[in-house]
Amino acid sequence: MSAAPTHAVPTHLVLSLSCPDRPGIVSAVAGLLAELGGNITESQQFGDPSTGLFFMRVQVEVTAAPEALEAALRPLAESFSMRYHLDVVGRPLRTLVLVSTAAHCLNDLAFRQRSERLPIDVVGVVSNHTVLAPMAEFYGYDFQHIPVTKATKADAEAQLLALVRERDVELVVLARYMQILSDDLCRELAGNVINIHHSFLPSFKGARPYAQAHDRGVKLIGATAHYVTADLDEGPIIEQDVERVDHGDDVAEMVALGEDVERRVLARAVRWHAEHRVLLDGTRTVVFR
Known part of the structure; x- marks a missing residue:
């Protein structure tokens, strides 16, 4: 037979x-x-x-x-x-996460990777501080402390780029990494670096956006996930969301509300990028959700 x-x-x-x-x-x-x-x-x-x-x-x-x-x-x-x-389909992208001291975005990405099958493979966490080392260790991520000062910025970026190459990194996520990447590094990693900015761009670019929003008495605050370019906070936008606020909310309350929006927006942008749903269209993006 x-x-x-x-x-x-x-x-x-x-x-x-x-x-x-x-x-x-x-x-x-x-x-x-x-x-x-x-x-x-x-x-x-x-x-x-x-x-x-x-x-x-x-x-x-x-x-x-x-x-x-x-x-x-x-x-x-x-x-x-x-x-x-x-x-x-579904192959996890080799991802390097950059953080400073704010934990909410790193924690959310790590949790979603485990519980929601976010298609990324975090091959390391890099920070210019050591505050989030215990969180990285908790999730089993390798933690690299690369301090950044004005005098050491070039050396720090060289270390970062070496790490990207050594670990075959496909995506870099700036999860509230409070450092501006140099023009050269932005060009080297073009289209493969996602930043979460804690405002509804193009409003309130740069530092302290929640304080800027409070000073202007806005009724909506938001967050924006975008690709990083040499122009600060000007890269092609992938995703945005907002939260309503009113005259009674102080800056601290706006920050707390905003952190939840940041988590959601960054997670969606990372997922769509990892699923190859985001295509660059000049200064804009096409997102097939």
Whole structure:
């Protein structure tokens, strides 16, 4: 009696891409995936008339090896002047978290990684202080103390970049890291550094945004997760949220309310980035939620 035929287990992949908009892109991508026996499980696309760019995110189950799909994509990408990224669905991104003394964002990311399967693999926590070393140890993260002063900033960033390279870091998260990255470092890590700013940008950039908001008597405070660029607090925005306040709330109360918004906004931005749902569109982003 002959053995029953075996079938290759499908691999679930995610393909994200952008290119100049023109007819036939969706058909070409779907046709290529069909030729390889792919079953599309999720598909989203957007054409931006203001930039003339087309964006697409596709999840597909294929029995072909990812390398075969990669090879088939290259000529298609060339014909459409396409930038693309292919990955396994749910693969945790190797992530380095940078912090100073505020614990709420680090604690939230670590908790979500464990309890909600946030698709990141935290390969280290770096801080310019030692306050959060016990928290990093509690979650089993390697903690690196890299002090930063005006005189040592260049050396500190060199250590940081060396760590990024040594650990094959794919994403850097500034989880209330209260240091401004140099222009050179921002360029080196462009598109792979997410910052949480504790205001609803473009309002109240820079330092002490809650105090600035209190002074202006705002009725809404917010938080913004954005990609880091050389222009302070000007990077492409990924996610924002707000919380209502009133005239009776002092700065300390606004800070406490704001911390909860910061946690939510940063977690969503990190998840969407790790799931390849965020595509850069010049100074803006396209987010396929």
